[in-house]
Amino acid sequence: MSEQTYFTNRKEAEEFCSDLSRWRLNVDNGRQTWEYLSEEAAKERPQSFVEKYWLGLPVDMPELPAATRPQQAADNGWEFFKRLQTEDGHWAGAYDGPLFVTCGIVIMQYITQVPIAQVSKREMIRYLLNMANEDGGWGLHTEGHSTVFGTAMNYVMLRILGMDADHPAMIRARNTLHKLGSARAIASWGKFWLCALGVYEWEGMNPLPPEPLLLPSFLPLNPGNWWVHTRAVFVGMCYTYGQRKSLPLTDLTRSLREELYDQPYEQIDWPAQRDNVSEADRYVPNTLLLRMFNTALGVYEKWKIPYVRQWALREALFQIENEVRNTHHLCIAPVNFAANMLAMYYAHGPDSDLFQGMRQRLPDVLWMCYEGLAACGTNGSQLWDTAFAVQAAVDAGIAGRRDNRDCMRKALEFLESTQIRENPRNMRRTYRQPTLGAWPFSTRDQAYTVSDTTAEALRATLLLQQASFMPKLISDERLKQAVDLLLGMQNWGGGFASYERVRGPQLMEHLNASEVFGNIMVEYAYPECTTSVVLGLSAFRKLYPTYKPRQIKRCIDSAINYVLKVQRSDGSWYGSWGVCFTYASMFALQSLACVDMYFDNCWEGMKACAFLIDRQNADGGWGESFASCEQKKYIPHPQGSQVIHTAWALLALMAARCSYGDVIKRGVIFLMKRQQPNGEWLQESIEGVFNHSCGIRYPNFKFIFPIWALGRYAELYGDLPLVE
Numbered sequence: 001m002s003e004q005t006y007f008t009n010r011k012e013a014e015e016f017c018s019d020l021s022r023w024r025l026n027v028d029n030g031r032q033t034w035e036y037l038s039e040e041a042a043k044e045r046p047q048s049f050v051e052k053y054w055l056g057l058p059v060d061m062p063e064l065p066a067a068t069r070p071q072q073a074a075d076n077g078w079e080f081f082k083r084l085q086t087e088d089g090h091w092a093g094a095y096d097g098p099l100f101v102t103c104g105i106v107i108m109q110y111i112t113q114v115p116i117a118q119v120s121k122r123e124m125i126r127y128l129l130n131m132a133n134e135d136g137g138w139g140l141h142t143e144g145h146s147t148v149f150g151t152a153m154n155y156v157m158l159r160i161l162g163m164d165a166d167h168p169a170m171i172r173a174r175n176t177l178h179k180l181g182s183a184r185a186i187a188s189w190g191k192f193w194l195c196a197l198g199v200y201e202w203e204g205m206n207p208l209p210p211e212p213l214l215l216p217s218f219l220p221l222n223p224g225n226w227w228v229h230t231r232a233v234f235v236g237m238c239y240t241y242g243q244r245k246s247l248p249l250t251d252l253t254r255s256l257r258e259e260l261y262d263q264p265y266e267q268i269d270w271p272a273q274r275d276n277v278s279e280a281d282r283y284v285p286n287t288l289l290l291r292m293f294n295t296a297l298g299v300y301e302k303w304k305i306p307y308v309r310q311w312a313l314r315e316a317l318f319q320i321e322n323e324v325r326n327t328h329h330l331c332i333a334p335v336n337f338a339a340n341m342l343a344m345y346y347a348h349g350p351d352s353d354l355f356q357g358m359r360q361r362l363p364d365v366l367w368m369c370y371e372g373l374a375a376c377g378t379n380g381s382q383l384w385d386t387a388f389a390v391q392a393a394v395d396a397g398i399a400g401r402r403d404n405r406d407c408m409r410k411a412l413e414f415l416e417s418t419q420i421r422e423n424p425r426n427m428r429r430t431y432r433q434p435t436l437g438a439w440p441f442s443t444r445d446q447a448y449t450v451s452d453t454t455a456e457a458l459r460a461t462l463l464l465q466q467a468s469f470m471p472k473l474i475s476d477e478r479l480k481q482a483v484d485l486l487l488g489m490q491n492w493g494g495g496f497a498s499y500e501r502v503r504g505p506q507l508m509e510h511l512n513a514s515e516v517f518g519n520i521m522v523e524y525a526y527p528e529c530t531t532s533v534v535l536g537l538s539a540f541r542k543l544y545p546t547y548k549p550r551q552i553k554r555c556i557d558s559a560i561n562y563v564l565k566v567q568r569s570d571g572s573w574y575g576s577w578g579v580c581f582t583y584a585s586m587f588a589l590q591s592l593a594c595v596d597m598y599f600d601n602c603w604e605g606m607k608a609c610a611f612l613i614d615r616q617n618a619d620g621g622w623g624e625s626f627a628s629c630e631q632k633k634y635i636p637h638p639q640g641s642q643v644i645h646t647a648w649a650l651l652a653l654m655a656a657r658c659s660y661g662d663v664i665k666r667g668v669i670f671l672m673k674r675q676q677p678n679g680e681w682l683q684e685s686i687e688g689v690f691n692h693s694c695g696i697r698y699p700n701f702k703f704i705f706p707i708w709a710l711g712r713y714a715e716l717y718g719d720l721p722l723v724e
Contacts, residue, residue: 396711
C-alpha cells in the first residue's frame with residue numbers, strides 16, 4: 001500500500017495544534033465554514049465522517065471486501081467517497097496550495113484591527129510550520145522552492161500571529177530570506193502588502209495608478225480587457241496605492257523593518273527596488289516595454305493631476321463596491337477579497353455595512369486542513385467537484401443503485417440551487433460576463449460565470465434528470481439559458497476561455513508585472529475548457545435535438561478544430577488547470593470522441609495515445625511532475641506513478657478507444673493496488689495549477705477520477721478479476 005506522501009504534521013508544529021475533536025464544519029447551500037466549539041457544545045454535536053476525514057482523525061469506516069474486479073474497486077471507492085458528501089448535497093474539501101493568500105488576509109486584518117481568534121492563530125501557525133521547506137522558507141505554493149515572496153509574506157504573517165522572532169523556525173526563515181536578497185527583492189504583490197503594512201516604502205514599488213480605469217474600453221490598457229483575476233486584484237490594490245495608504249508604525253512593524261532586511265531600513269535606496277525581484281521568485285522577465293511603461297508611470301505619479309486621480313479613485317471604488325455586492329461580500333477570490341476589504345476600510349470605515357459584510361465572510365475563505373488552517377484559492381471548489389462526482393457515479397454505473405439514489409438526489413438539489421439566476425448589477429460598466437444560466441466554480445453567492453463549470457454542471461444535470469428515479473428540478477428553460485450562455489462565450493478560432501471571452505491581445509503579456517505568474521494579463525482559450533463545453537453541448541443536443549441545432553453543431557465543430565489546432569507535434573496538449581499534459585490529454589481525447597475521432601480512425605487520436613503509452617511506468621501507472629507546468633514540457637514525477645495521473649491517462653486512452661488493451665489493464669491494476677482496504681486512495685502530489693507556476697490542491701480528485709476510470713473499464717472491457 002502507498003504511504004501518505006502529502007499530509008505532514010511535524011513535531012515543531014504539534015505545540016500549536018488545537019483540540020481537533022472540537023472542530024465542526026457548517027454548510028449551507030455550498031457555503032462551508034469551520035467552527036471551533038466549546039467542550040460542552042462539542043459533546044452535544046458529535047463529529048461527522050466528513051469532519052473527521054478532513055481533520056485527519058480516524059474515521060468510522062470498516063475494511064471492505066478486497067476488490068479483485070475493477071467494478072468492485074470502483075464500488076469500494078464510492079462507498080468511502082459518498083460519505084464525504086455534505087448534508088446540502090455538495091462534496092466539500094480543501095482548495096489550498098498557494099502560499100500568498102492567507103498572509104494577505106492576515107495582514108489586512110492587522111491593519112483594519114479585525115481580531116483573529118486565538119485558536120485560528122494557532123492553526124494558521126501550524127499550517128505554515130507544516131508546509132515550510134527544509135531551508136525554513138516558503139514558496140509560491142506548498143510544493144514550490146523557497147522564494148522571497150513566499151518567505152517574506154509568511155514570515156510577516158507568523159509574526160502578526162504571535163510567533164517570536166527568536167523561535168527556531170523564524171530564525172531559519174529569516175536566514176533563508178536574507179540569502180535570497182531579503183524582502184527588498186520581493187515580487188510586486190508582496191511589495192504592495194508590505195507597503196500597506198508600513199514595512200516597505202511605496203517608492204520601492206512600480207506604480208499602480210487607478211487611472212487605467214478611465215481609459216476608453218476599446219483600448220487594451222483598460223482593465224476591462226484583462227483577465228478577470230488580474231483585473232480584480234488590480235482594482236483592489238490600486239485604490240490603496242492611489243492614496244499611498246500605510247499603517248502607522250507599531251512596535252511590531254518597527255521590529256519587522258529590522259528583521260526583513262539585510263541592511264538598515266533607513267539606508268535602503270527604495271526607488272532602486274522597483275525592479276528588484278529575486279531570481280528565485282521570477283517566472284517571467286520584466287520586458288523592455290514594461291520597464292518603459294513603468295518609467296512613464298513613475299513620471300506621471302510625480303505630475304499627476306489631482307482631480308483626475310480623484311476621479312480614478314471614485315471609479316475604482318465603484319468597481320470594488322459592485323464586486324462586493326455582486327458576490328454577496330465574497331469577491332471572486334480571497335486575494336482581491338483582502339485588497340477590497342482594506343479598500344472598504346479606508347473608504348467607508350470599520351462600521352460600514354460593506355466592511356462588516358465582508359468581515360462576516362472571512363470564515364468562508366478558510367479551510368481547516370489536516371495540516372492546519374489556510375485560505376483557499378476561492379471560497380472552495382464545491383460545484384466543480386460535485387459536477388465531476390455525479391458524472392463519475394453515472395458513468396461508473398453506480399448512481400442508479402438504490403443505496404446511492406438519495407446521494408444523487410442531494411447532488412441534483414445542490415446543482416439546482418447553485419445555478420445563477422440573474423446577471424450582475426452594472427454588468428457593462430463593471431466589465432462582467434453575463435451570468436444568467438451559468439454555474440460558478442464554487443457557490444451561487446460567488447456568482448461568477450465559468451465556462452467549464454457551467455458545461456460540466458449542465459452535463460451532470462442532464463445525466464441525472466434523464467434517470468427515471470430522479471425528479472426534474474431544473475427546467476428546460478434554465479438548461480437552455482446555460483446553453484445560450486455557452487454559445488455566447490466561444491472565441492474566434494473556436495476555443496473557450498475560462499471566465500470570459502478573450503478581450504485583449506496576447507501582446508499585453510509584455511506588460512505582465514506580476515513577475516511570478518505566466519499568461520496572467522488577458523484571457524486565453526484552453527483545450528480543457530473547450531472540451532468541457534463540447535461535452536456539455538453534446539449531451540444537451542442528444543436530449544434536445546430541436547433547440548438551436550445549427551448553432552450548436554457549428555459551435556462544436558469549431559471547438560474541435562481548435563482542439564486539433566493546439567495539439568503539439570508529439571501528440572500532447574498542454575494543460576493550464578491540472579498537471580499537466582496528462583490532464584489536458586484526458587479532456588482533448590474526450591472532445592474528439594464526441595465527433596467519433598478515435599485511435600483507429602484519426603492520426604491525432606493515435607498520436608495522443610502514443611504520447612501517453614510512451615510515458616507509462618513499469619508499475620503500470622503514470623506520474624507527471626508539477627515542473628511540466630512550469631517548463632511546458634513533460635517531466636516524470638520524481639516519486640513515480642500517481643493515482644490521479646494514472647486515472648486521467650486511463651480515461652484518455654479509453655475515450656480514444658485505444659487498441660492497446662494491455663496498457664490500460666496495467667493501469668487499472670495499479671489503481672486497484674493503490675486502493676486502501678477501506679476503499680480510499682491516499683493523498684499524493686498536488687493536482688491543480690494556474691498561470692503555469694502556482695499549484696493548487698483538488699483532494700477530491702483522487703476519489704472521483706479513479707472511480708470513474710475503474711467503472712468505465714468494467715463497462716468497456718468486462719468486469720473480470722484482475723488482482724488476487
